Amino acid sequence: MLNHHMQLSWHYFKQEYNQPHQRLLRWVQATLMIFIVTLTLASNTIQHYLQNNLQNLLGADAVLTQKDKLTPQQLTSLKSLSKRIVNTLQINATLTFNGKWQSSKLKAVGDDYPLQGELLTSTSLQSPATVTRGGPVAGNIWLDSRLFASLMLSMGDVIKLGEESFIVARVLIHEPDRLMEGHNVAMRAIVNKLDMGKLAFPADLIQYRYLVSAAKSQVLQLIDWQKEQLPAAKIHHKSGSHPLALFWQRTENFLGLTSIILFFMAAIAIEQIAQVHLKKEQYFSAICMSLGASNVTGVQLSLFKWLINIMVLMPIVAILSSVFHWLVVSWLSATFSEIIWQLDVWLTAKTIATSVLLFAVFHSPVWLTLCQTSVSKLFHQNQKSISLALVKICALVVLVLVAVNYSDNGLLTLMLVGSILITITLIAGISWAVLTLGEKTTQQFSGLVPFTLFMMKQRLLSKSTQILGIGLSTFLLLFTLMFLKDLGDTMGAYQRTHDGNLMVAQASQSEMKAIEQWAKESDVDLRQAKPYLYAKVVKINNQTLNEFAKKPSDSLATLSHAIRLHWTQALPKTNSLVQGKWWIKDTKNWQQISLEEEVMTDLSLTLGDKLTFIIHQQSYTFTITASHVYKPGAGSIIFWVQMPEAAIAHINAPHYNMASLELNDDQWPLLGQLWQQHPTIRMVSLQELTKQFDAILAMITKVISGFAVMIILLAIIVILSSINALEDKEKKKNSVIMSFGFLKATCWQLNIIEWLITALIIATGAIAGTYLTGMLIYQSQFSLSYQPDFLILFITLTIILSTVTLLGIYASRHSLKSSVKQLMADT
């Protein structure tokens, strides 16, 4: 029996293969599956890559990193927990040569380096790499090939760093503990540990790293020991997570959120297509039942047919997504070197299966209705049961829940989902208002426009589903494009409003003095300077950071490193207060802080919560008493965390400064002199900043453009399927109108007017929705005041209007091929 049904389904599947509703369904499902499978494969590849990376490039069984040297007791404890320890020192320094400069990571190692793995160097840029034991001898420096190029060095040149001179002796090719340098692409150099002492860098800028070889059990003990004794230190080990893992997880979350949007649209399209399926299958099922079959037959046939329809897609999906996966991997290889493409049949199958399951949920109303079908239902068509609406609402709720759960930025997700809901309400409201008011006011007038309004009003329910579907797609598309455009504009604007073209990110007190001196001598304009000290959050309300905040977020990622803690008497001009009360001048109560609003939201912190910081190996606890946000117009140096100036008297820690300077063209060469004497000043020119921005923007543009293509594709499918859903009704309406003695031209005119009105409602709704969303998200997420450009809005309106109208009319051409004769023949 089952076999027989399968054959029958295959037969009907072939028969229906070229019908629009089946074709549309295949398109939605294939498009979405290819996207999801590609995404899953790509992220899996990256995760594998990171894991592999961790195993091979840690250069130790565990690595302990902190800002200070271990005390002799701590070192003894560490030794008791390990087999062997190698210590290295790192500092960010700017190397200068012949008037050129380049910031780089300078590492100091001893003869015992490396601990595990191979250090590869060569004697010239052309010669092959050789395995090397131990670092350079004192007075020598090894540089990576990019530094050679950037400073135009050759072997044997002498580099001056502060008061010391170094001979360029070898090309640095590979360090086995490279992973610890993480994802940063900074250029690298190595010197001997003995020289580090002579260089007399500010002690607190040096990072101390202990490479440890230890058994697994020892590593576990080590982790406990670190938690207990060195809470501000960081530990990485082979069975732990990659330093990039958190970053990647957040990227994945973002991609997940975007795919939710695509699922939203697919759900709309499938809902529309399901209406046609339902009508056809219900009719068919009722006929089967009138011939004595049970309604199980109808459901079975429908299910099989749907399965076959999706099954034929699978080979195409598998092949295409593998191809796309390969393309993505080659694109990523610029960022993740040595990443390789691999076929993963099992994961592909699993992902396809999950998507199929989701599609089944979207399609389930059809089967549910078929189960309830009886012969008598044939005679009472147009009966919509409540359970169907319930299924649809459930599907919507599932989507929303998944979306909320997926994202790390709860506020942003809520806003996105919220603005989708607002847009839905808005479009529904606008269509109701336009049609009702339009119909009321034009009642007095004769003509085709009032008639069209009247007809649309009468079909409000079916029409508004169509309008909602297309409107939501348009909104999502518009929002994506607007976001892309504004991101570019913002970056441009940021560069313009930036005060000063040279930013000092970190200068110690003595370095700041040198900068001030240098600025005065060279007649350079020092715009702003603000002090801060480094502090690392270790506990929130007496819980460790990871215990307190379970979800990864931007803020959590930042707080897991040392942050810059600024002190001030009054609220800075660059901030405005959003919550709580700012401290009074010279307050006695110095253990209070103000936190940036987004950090508060991301970590769900409230006023009164207590944060414990480790500052220069001492622990301090502060209470949150206020929350601030960025206020544009008064400069760009801002801090996430601020405390009263009075606190400085109680905290013993080195002070640093952020500053901005404005240099004119002939002053730039003078910078080399400052840098040679103070290699550890961290400065970045606006030009470099612009380059970084451009690189980021180019990447974002690629990603968003790809995403926009997906949305456009789905939006077209939504339009086509919504028209397909109403085609029978339209056809009949046109025939009936012609039977009143009207010509086909009248039907065309009516159709054009109807689509113009539809497009007008959609465009208004989508633009208003985008505007509202823009205001909401821009204000809170980017601290931007959203200023819509009315010319662009007008152009957008025109484009949407003409595109939707043309597409609508084009897709309705079938329903315009009607005639009175068809009405007669229709039995």
Place this chain on the structure above:
Amino acid sequence: MSCSIELKSVSQSFRNNASEKNASTITLFENLDLSIKQGQSYAITGPSGAGKSSLLMLLAGLEVPTSGQGRFINDNHTSTLDNLRAEIGFIFQQFHLLPELTALHNVALPLKLRGDKQAIKKAEYWLEKVGLSDRAKHKPSQLSGGEQQRVAIARALVFSPKFIFADEPTGNLDQHNANEISDILFASCQENNAGLIIVTHNSLLASKAQHIYSLANGELTKALSTNSVNDQQAELKQVASC
């Protein structure tokens, strides 16, 4: 002022393109003459497949005959059947009301399209005429077949067409309802001075027409109607007055 539709030696045939090899032609009728006058009622009967519906389409000018021609004579002014379009209404076996409109709005539809400001008033008048004023606010799905067909009749007549074409208007109704509907249809057409052309298998319905034709084997023959004596006299009078 009387109008008429005239078919002069029309033939209708279809090429059967089902199979390329034996492309045969189906000829429904050849050299057929028929004249329809406004204000009169006509019935066309005949076996299934004889070409009754096809003939109706020719009369309505919705299709062009293979040979011969149809003419529309309006006040001694002769023109092609294309000019007939605005002057005719249809009634279908399947009613074909628009499901999302109420009975009242269905009836008002043709007038609204023409921009008639009195649309609703006239529709109410016609609904009352077919005896459905109490169901004005109901949707087609809430009406019985007979009631739906009454709405369809009101809709076809509301814009005062000169001719009404009805293909099996009672085909979906029981005898009792069919009888009632046909009475309404004939009376309304008479009152409106509209020509009524009915295609039917129902002999009772056909017998109510002033002129009864039978189409079979490509031949259109005029049958004698039960009240043909009166009608013939009436017809003679009319011919004389022309």
